[in-house]
Amino acid sequence: MDHTRDNPLKRFSAFWIAILLATSFGIALIITQPFAPDKTDKAYEMVSEGRLEIKDGIDRAQDDALNEAALAEALQAQAKSFDKNTESKGSMPVPGAAPTPSEKPAE
Amino acid sequence: MAENNSTADSKDVVLRSSIDRSLRHPVMFLFASGALWLVLSIVLGLVASAKKHNPEFLTCFSWLDAGKVDAAHMSAMIYGWGLQAAFGIIIWLMARLSRKECTASGIILWAAHVWNAVVSYGIIRIMMGEGSGVTYMEFPSEVWPLLLVCYTTITIWSLVQFQVRDAGHVYVSQWYLLAGLLWFPWIAVTAWVFVFLMDGHPLMVAGVAGWFKGTLFSLFFLPVALGSAYYLAPKVTGRPVYSYNIALFGFWSLAVFGPWAGMEKLFGAPVPQFLPYAGAASMILILIPAIAVGYNIIKTVIGNSEVIAESPSLRFTAAGVVLFLAFGGLSVLLHTVPALKLTQFTYTGYGFDILGLYGVFSLCAFGAIYFIVPRITRREWLSRRFIKWHFFCSIYGISSVVICAIAGGLSQGQGIEDLSQPFGTMAERASQFSWGVTLAWAFILFANFFFCLHLFLMWARLGRRSSHPTLLDAHHPTSPHGPEGEVDNYSSASA
Amino acid sequence: MTFKAFIIGLLATFGIPWLLLVVVPYSTMRSLGPVEYGKDSEFTGAFVPKRDGRIKEGSRIFGQEGCALCHTQVIRPTYAGNDVHRGEWAGLRKSSSVDEDTRRETIAQDFQQEDVAHIGQTRVGPDLSNFGRRLEHYLKLNKSSRTPEQWALMHLYNPKAVPRYEVPETGAQIITAWKSACPPKSGLFAKVQVNGAGYGNLPVDIEAGMGIKPSDRARALVSYLLSLKKDTLGNPLPDALNFNPKAPKSEE
Numbered sequence: 001m002d003h004t005r006d007n008p009l010k011r012f013s014a015f016w017i018a019i020l021l022a023t024s025f026g027i028a029l030i031i032t033q034p035f036a037p038d039k040t041d042k043a044y045e046m047v048s049e050g051r052l053e054i055k056d057g058i059d060r061a062q063d064d065a066l067n068e069a070a071l072a073e074a075l076q077a078q079a080k081s082f083d084k085n086t087e088s089k090g091s092m093p094v095p096g097a098a099p100t101p102s103e104k105p106a107e
Numbered sequence: 108m109a110e111n112n113s114t115a116d117s118k119d120v121v122l123r124s125s126i127d128r129s130l131r132h133p134v135m136f137l138f139a140s141g142a143l144w145l146v147l148s149i150v151l152g153l154v155a156s157a158k159k160h161n162p163e164f165l166t167c168f169s170w171l172d173a174g175k176v177d178a179a180h181m182s183a184m185i186y187g188w189g190l191q192a193a194f195g196i197i198i199w200l201m202a203r204l205s206r207k208e209c210t211a212s213g214i215i216l217w218a219a220h221v222w223n224a225v226v227s228y229g230i231i232r233i234m235m236g237e238g239s240g241v242t243y244m245e246f247p248s249e250v251w252p253l254l255l256v257c258y259t260t261i262t263i264w265s266l267v268q269f270q271v272r273d274a275g276h277v278y279v280s281q282w283y284l285l286a287g288l289l290w291f292p293w294i295a296v297t298a299w300v301f302v303f304l305m306d307g308h309p310l311m312v313a314g315v316a317g318w319f320k321g322t323l324f325s326l327f328f329l330p331v332a333l334g335s336a337y338y339l340a341p342k343v344t345g346r347p348v349y350s351y352n353i354a355l356f357g358f359w360s361l362a363v364f365g366p367w368a369g370m371e372k373l374f375g376a377p378v379p380q381f382l383p384y385a386g387a388a389s390m391i392l393i394l395i396p397a398i399a400v401g402y403n404i405i406k407t408v409i410g411n412s413e414v415i416a417e418s419p420s421l422r423f424t425a426a427g428v429v430l431f432l433a434f435g436g437l438s439v440l441l442h443t444v445p446a447l448k449l450t451q452f453t454y455t456g457y458g459f460d461i462l463g464l465y466g467v468f469s470l471c472a473f474g475a476i477y478f479i480v481p482r483i484t485r486r487e488w489l490s491r492r493f494i495k496w497h498f499f500c501s502i503y504g505i506s507s508v509v510i511c512a513i514a515g516g517l518s519q520g521q522g523i524e525d526l527s528q529p530f531g532t533m534a535e536r537a538s539q540f541s542w543g544v545t546l547a548w549a550f551i552l553f554a555n556f557f558f559c560l561h562l563f564l565m566w567a568r569l570g571r572r573s574s575h576p577t578l579l580d581a582h583h584p585t586s587p588h589g590p591e592g593e594v595d596n597y598s599s600a601s602a
Numbered sequence: 603m604t605f606k607a608f609i610i611g612l613l614a615t616f617g618i619p620w621l622l623l624v625v626v627p628y629s630t631m632r633s634l635g636p637v638e639y640g641k642d643s644e645f646t647g648a649f650v651p652k653r654d655g656r657i658k659e660g661s662r663i664f665g666q667e668g669c670a671l672c673h674t675q676v677i678r679p680t681y682a683g684n685d686v687h688r689g690e691w692a693g694l695r696k697s698s699s700v701d702e703d704t705r706r707e708t709i710a711q712d713f714q715q716e717d718v719a720h721i722g723q724t725r726v727g728p729d730l731s732n733f734g735r736r737l738e739h740y741l742k743l744n745k746s747s748r749t750p751e752q753w754a755l756m757h758l759y760n761p762k763a764v765p766r767y768e769v770p771e772t773g774a775q776i777i778t779a780w781k782s783a784c785p786p787k788s789g790l791f792a793k794v795q796v797n798g799a800g801y802g803n804l805p806v807d808i809e810a811g812m813g814i815k816p817s818d819r820a821r822a823l824v825s826y827l828l829s830l831k832k833d834t835l836g837n838p839l840p841d842a843l844n845f846n847p848k849a850p851k852s853e854e
Binding site for chain 2: 616620625632666669670672681683684688708709724728784785788789
């Protein structure tokens with residue numbers, strides 16, 4: 001055996017040269033791909049323009065319909081009874097709640 | 108002088124047998140598990156083909172639904188059989204040609220087990236309907252990096268052995284194997300990154316997957332098969348390769364034309380036109396390395412017809428090389444624009460792929476296995492009959508698959524292009540030809556069942572001890588294993 | 603040949619096709635611009651096939667179930683094949699019930715928002731580029747009691763049980779006698795006990811008290827199949843060859 005060609009150091013370097021060669025194109029991708037142009041989806045943007053217009057219209061209409069004064073008044077009524085720790089009678093029955101003594105149980 | 112020669116010779120013999128001893132476990136495991144996967148993949152191929160003419164076949168098993176079973180069939184054949192057989196051949200051949208013992212047998216054996224586990228996982232996921240959905244790369248996306256790690260663990264030692272080989276002439280088989288070893292990670296990493304990791308245009312994702320499938324054959328399976336053929340032809344006949352220059356020319360022409368293959372699967376799709384045309388051109392030009400290799404190897408073995416008839420390894424290898432010539436010729440005919448127009452979406456592509464994978468690669472691999480296994484198990488093949496069945500049923504089967512698929516595909520294509528015929532005409536023609544394909548797979552299954560059995564018996568060290576190799580010579584009236592009673596006289600032979 | 607020369611040769615002979623066939627086309631196609639509807643069409647803006655949510659999931663299932671093995675989704679230009687003339691694969695022909703010929707070739711933007719374009723390997727079954735359009739049209743024409751979803755689910759469960767339609771070159775729409783060769787996809791359906799009316803089960807009779815229920819995968823797949831309407835209803839897309847008389851003529 002020719003000892004100058006086959007020794008542990010040569011094997012070690014041969015191993016890493018082999019790894020480098022095998023992964024060479026993978027490394028090339030890692031180096032180049034971040035600089036490649038990003039994926040663009042102009043179609044999505046073009047279609048979203050129409051969609052955003054509709055959304056704007058809805059937002060504006062809802063903003064106009066918002067009655068801040070009436071909302072504040074309703075909240076005050078609720079706030080008054082909060083610390084009394086009793087239920088304040090709402091206008092709608094709570095589904096599944098137990099009937100109060102004045103109400104008859106359902107048949 | 109004669110003394111020195113015989114000492115050098117006997118040293119060489121000792122070196123060769125120590126090389127064989129060092130890698131017997133991983134190589135036998137790879138061949139045996141590969142053979143088992145081959146049988147399984149052919150069974151799946153039978154089911155897939157049967158569903159084409161009998162759609163209700165085995166509908167009760169949802170994991171065998173059409174589409175999934177086809178993907179499982181090809182994946183098992185490529186990754187279960189093809190790559191493991193290639194690994195065994197590469198490891199043994201590179202060790203022998205570099206004249207270095209294998210120092211990492213244990214690691215390779217472990218990695219081979221992990222490879223089997225990962226491929227099994229992938230096939231099960233495919234059959235559960237949880238594959239990737241990408242045609243030609245059906246394994247789920249996490250399987251590919253695992254396969255690459257196993258691949259590196261199995262094959263890096265061969266690359267090291269080559270680099271620390273003794274000074275001297277490098278044989279052409281070593282160039283083929285070295286190239287194949289480097290090409291596979293290059294195409295696999297690229298394909299995995301572009302198909303699964305990055306977010307690209309769907310057409311290019313399909314294109315890269317097609318490129319991977321095409322180059323997997325032309326840049327991995329073909330070099331391994333040709334490297335093995337270039338080793339066995341001169342070795343078994345005892346004559347040198349006919350022309351070393353033609354051998355190098357054949358190698359470099361494959362290196363130049365091979366990497367462009369694969370995109371012809373996208374012919375007619377709205378991709379830049381030069382992509383499928385480049386793929387088709389590459390497949391046409393593959394005739395050049397086919398002629399170079401075919402001419403070279405046939406000229407090496409010609410005139411030795413008894414050796415071809417007798418030696419199982421040479422017979423299989425020669426058949427593989429002849430089929431490579433047929434592959435090259437067919438490739439020219441099938442990849443011109445009129446032929447592509449006719450056959451693109453027919454069974455022709457499948458038949459052509461199987462010709463490459465089974466007819467060229469697998470037959471050359473069988474030749475290598477029949478040569479290598481006796482040397483690493485130190486036993487001879489048990490049954491001449493099993494080998495003959497393997498050979499003749501394989502040849503008959505592969506010819507039938509190819510003829511039925513290609514002729515059927517042409518007929519299918521004609522039916523679809525002819526606008527006066529309803530779609531049903533084409534479909535009916537297709538299902539008739541698929542009967543032929545199913546029958547052919549049945550023959551190939553028979554052949555490889557016995558090959559697998561034979562190989563397992565050898566693995567179990569039940570081969571026969573003899574100084575006579577098992578030859579296929581039909582002329583001896585006596586037993587092929589030598590004169591009767593020879594084994595009884597063995598113990599009395601002098602050292 | 604030295605090792606160094608070999609490696610340089612290998613890197614060069616592989617690197618050039620790697621760059622030219624794979625890296626550069628892949629990178630440039632990522633920024634492929636959208637195609638806009640022509641001036642005379644009823645739609646404006648970019649052509650974007652509706653492919654969100656379950657439909658995108660269905661596209662993935664289409665690939666996983668191996669449907670791309672037997673069905674293609676590409677209408678090739680005429681130098682590469684006769685697909686645009688075959689039946690109504692490429693769109694609906696002009697007839698008493700259809701105002702305009704809507705057939706056109708496939709363009710690159712047809713596959714938007716899918717993970718991978720299911721070009722297809724073979725044509726054991728018909729091309730599916732316009733399956734959704736054809737199915738709705740034929741069911742309406744034949745006044746079928748089935749909805750397109752039901753037809754598609756039945757086809758997946760038992761292809762021979764549903765009628766198949768075809769329009770040959772003559773243009774007369776017919777129900778073909780030839781039975782489907784599609785193998786049933788039993789994995790997408792489950793046999794369940796029927797409680798009540800069995801809403802959502804397939805209209806097949808098996809044992810009493812049992813029904814066939816399509817799985818979520820089946821439903822997603824059918825959503826995808828019914829979304830395959832690549833003829834854009836005849837609205838001209840300037841980049842694609844089409845038969846619409848209102849389409850702008852190509853300048854070349």
